[in-house]
Amino acid sequence: EAGVAQSPRYKIIEKRQSVAFWCNPISGHATLYWYQQILGQGPKLLIQFQNNGVVDDSQLPKDRFSAERLKGVDSTLKIQPAKLEDSAVYLCASSLVGPNEQFFGPGTRLTVL
Amino acid sequence: AQSVTQLDSQVPVFEEAPVELRCNYSSSVSVYLFWYVQYPNQGLQLLLKYLSGSTLVKGINGFEAEFNKSQTSFHLRKPSVHISDTAEYFCAAGSGSARQLTFGSGTQLTVLP
Numbered sequence: 001e002a003g004v005a006q007s008p009r010y011k012i013i014e015k016r017q018s019v020a021f022w023c024n025p026i027s028g029h030a031t032l033y034w035y036q037q038i039l040g041q042g043p044k045l046l047i048q049f050q051n052n053g054v055v056d057d058s059q060l061p062k063d064r065f066s067a068e069r070l071k072g073v074d075s076t077l078k079i080q081p082a083k084l085e086d087s088a089v090y091l092c093a094s095s096l097v098g099p100n101e102q103f104f105g106p107g108t109r110l111t112v113l
Numbered sequence: 114a115q116s117v118t119q120l121d122s123q124v125p126v127f128e129e130a131p132v133e134l135r136c137n138y139s140s141s142v143s144v145y146l147f148w149y150v151q152y153p154n155q156g157l158q159l160l161l162k163y164l165s166g167s168t169l170v171k172g173i174n175g176f177e178a179e180f181n182k183s184q185t186s187f188h189l190r191k192p193s194v195h196i197s198d199t200a201e202y203f204c205a206a207g208s209g210s211a212r213q214l215t216f217g218s219g220t221q222l223t224v225l226p
Contacts, residue, residue: 042216
């Protein structure tokens with residue numbers, strides 16, 4: 001089966017610019033997650049969707065980050081405006097409903113200059 | 114909320130030697146635990162998981178882990194490592210109905226020839 005797809009793989013922008021990341025989960029996976037992984041740290045959950053509804057966005061910096069999953073399939077994460085500290089790898093993961101493993105995409109490495 | 118502590122940030126070991134990567138989690142009524150591996154410039158790949166049942170869990174690539182409730186630990190072991198096992202390893206814990214995972218800060222395993 002196809003895995004979780006993410007694009008772009010790499011992005012370099014200047015601070016105060018905007019950027020968007022795209023994720024397509026594994027077919028049939030109702031739950032979708034966005035994580036931020038700063039160099040040298042473990043992934044930190046930003047937002048969790050179940051179908052097209054938000055389950056948890058308590059750690060999403062809502063003044064600059066937004067995410068949507070309009071049709072309950074693919075998702076977009078946006079940062080506007082970007083700050084230097086947003087430099088990280090943004091990982092998307094998906095899972096079936098329940099305490100199942102999460103399947104991760106390859107990530108998007110964002111560098112903010 | 115869960116917290117996960119990986120006690121060693123870096124573990125160097127010689128090829129064919131045994132290895133143990135340590136992980137402790139905060140206590141919870143019901144917890145489920147995962148070990149993921151991350152190779153450079155790739156997403157996370159599941160090694161093994163504990164949801165319930167037998168406390169000794171076997172995973173891919175010869176890895177195993179033991180769930181110890183009294184010590185709130187879930188250490189990862191392999192009896193004989195290969196050069197190809199060089200990677201970052203993350204322990205993750207989840208609990209509750211939201212199915213969210215909290216990741217540790219990671220352990221870099223380096224296998225030396």
